[in-house]
Amino acid sequence: EQHGPMGLLGTDWLCPEIIAHAAEKEGDILVAPTFNIGMAQHHLGFSGTISLRPSTFMAAIEDWVRSLARHGFDRIYFLNGHGGNVATIEAAFSQIYSSYSYAAEPCPFVLRLKNWWDLPGISRLAARLYPNGHGSHATPSEIAVTFTAYPDHVKSAAMEPQIAPNGPIRDALDYRYRFPDGRIGSDSSLATIEQGKELIAASVKGLIDDLQKFDAE
Template identity: 50%
Template structure:
């Protein structure tokens, strides 16, 4: 059930049997020579839809912008300041909490969101401290941080999985949008690795946008395998999450 495609009456009915909601969150940023700029929003959105096929749940509109300041030297990237993203998360949760939602399950597709989003959770908890009659729980589930997914990526790609524009995330985005698959040669095949400090530093050290990866290995078929693993793991995690205090 999609919040954006529902009426307010349907949402009110939903709240009669569940106070949990799934919120995909990602970013709009470069993902190397063949990776889609929307990868980090596409992946959690598709996973959320797959979870909804397994159990009744409500999916909020995807937060498609994230904290991507370090990618701003690459054309097409759009970033929110950390303070802006914190405020966005607080306002979304606060709005939905007012209507009766208590369990907020964020499916995240971008590492740069972790610090701002978890900080937002702390701010939310601090604001409701001392109000036990209004329960509220937030969880950030990073879809790629899953033993089954990391094991499969290692088996398929070894060290070529990399750290940004990873093969697994590009593959999953291709599964979601096979019409957008790009065939691009990589030079070198596997990108170098190293630390980055800011956007200009990123572009200088990794001029094509990859870190340690060879996303030319990504296929729609592999993407479906990562998708199924993510859906299974997160659907079970969500069931466990809402079982603690949710209706």
């Protein structure tokens, strides 16, 4: 979905993809194809948005997991880049686990969901880089990560207001009314490639550390 006047449409799936593939080069990790369509109904007021219903997304996550489990994967880790996905992915996990609970069978795999911005050290780094205007959508941190990976797509735009307003997230029309240019609480113009490099490096370290903990559970 949209990411304000400066961000790429695919920002929320690009960020975890960029981080995961960078981590794959440094750790014992196998990265699956990116699941790049999720819960973006509140962005449908902006052109280019594609969204799934919660029931569709849950079914797709379950089929994704069961397909991998069928081939012997017993540790399946979802690195997420979109806050709107969280509730539905967690509900899908609960639905998957419950099928084994009701059948009185042991589940042959374990699942983990982690937002890339919740990786160890990232919130602290973002607060240092952006003490004001980080926000929660079209943030300078996610814009910086994508600009670093795709420097040919770096762009600038006027921000009005400089720091976007905050508010609740509901339906698409309400979202467009509250956040006319798509941003929530952020000043996307703060993003730089140098910051993106620092964020990616820190995210890679945090991801590898979290995966090691997950593997040991």
